Amino acid sequence: QVQLQESGPGLVKPSETLSLTCTVSGYSISSGYFWAWIRQPPGKGLEWIGTISHSGTTYYNPSVKSRVTISLDTSKNHFSLKMNSVTAADTAVYFCARMVDWIMGEFDLWGQGTLATVSS
Amino acid sequence: QSVLTQPPSVSGAPGQRVTISCTGSSSNIGAGYGVHWYRQLPGTAPKLLIYGYSNRPSGVPDRFSGSKSGTSASLAITGLQAEDEADYFCQSYDNSLSGSVFGGGTKLTVL
Numbered sequence: 001q002v003q004l005q006e007s008g009p010g011l012v013k014p015s016e017t018l019s020l021t022c023t024v025s026g027y028s029i030s031s032g033y034f035w036a037w038i039r040q041p042p043g044k045g046l047e048w049i050g051t052i053s054h055s056g057t058t059y060y061n062p063s064v065k066s067r068v069t070i071s072l073d074t075s076k077n078h079f080s081l082k083m084n085s086v087t088a089a090d091t092a093v094y095f096c097a098r099m100v101d102w103i104m105g106e107f108d109l110w111g112q113g114t115l116a117t118v119s120s
Numbered sequence: 121q122s123v124l125t126q127p128p129s130v131s132g133a134p135g136q137r138v139t140i141s142c143t144g145s146s147s148n149i150g151a152g153y154g155v156h157w158y159r160q161l162p163g164t165a166p167k168l169l170i171y172g173y174s175n176r177p178s179g180v181p182d183r184f185s186g187s188k189s190g191t192s193a194s195l196a197i198t199g200l201q202a203e204d205e206a207d208y209f210c211q212s213y214d215n216s217l218s219g220s221v222f223g224g225g226t227k228l229t230v231l
Contacts, residue, residue, distance in 0.1 A: 036220075045122060046158075046166065046209055048220040061219050095165055099220075103213045106156035108177065110165040 002026040004096050004111035012118050018083040022096030022111055030054055030074040034099035036107060037070060037081045039092040051099055052079055059102065086118045123148060124210050124223035131229040132200045140226045142193045142210035148221060150191035153213040157186055157195045160207045170195060205230045
């Protein structure tokens with residue numbers, strides 16, 4: 001079955017860049033669907049960060065758009081998130097997810113999530 | 121402040137029926153975009169519960185149902201069970217933000 005798994009450093013210093021990778025198994029990310037990053041600060045709700053299509057088109061939340069880049073690496077079957085100039089407010093559990101359709105679609109599969117803490 | 125508004129908490133006794141509302145606007149739910157519901161158990165990732173207003177993925181029992189009216193949507197859970205205690209989130213698309221939006225989440229307590 002299709003599975004998603006996040007990976008990346010758990011601790012990032014303020015003003016530096018947070019880099020996370022989502023490795024997909026059981027499905028080729030270049031074949032279809034959309035691939036997304038969502039985060040959840042401790043004890044709070046979910047926030048959509050951005051989405052990339054299987055062909056590489058990206059969509060970002062306006063609240064983080066200036067600091068975020070999402071990219072695909074089809075050779076490794078993973079997609080990545082880079083967020084620069086991080087602050088303590090970016091401390092959260094980061095989830096990667098598969099999105100069925102960009103506008104009408106739901107997030108039908110999720111990774112287990114990875115905690116990224118911004119602290120010196 | 122979430123674009124979609126949910127009650128912070130709801131509760132019910134085992135066997136009862138509860139509903140969770142998700143209130144949006146003309147730029148999201150009211151515009152006809154799909155509304156989807158997720159359940160999140162503590163320390164785990166959200167799991168898709170309802171998609172496209174009222175459709176259940178394989179494996180989700182028919183105790184869970186969704187509906188939409190105007191600029192709002194609702195999730196209903198009948199025959200409440202202890203294992204239903206979790207956080208529930210709604211999600212849609214917003215054309216003024218040009219992206220996905222979530223509700224703030226509702227904590228369901230089974231008394």
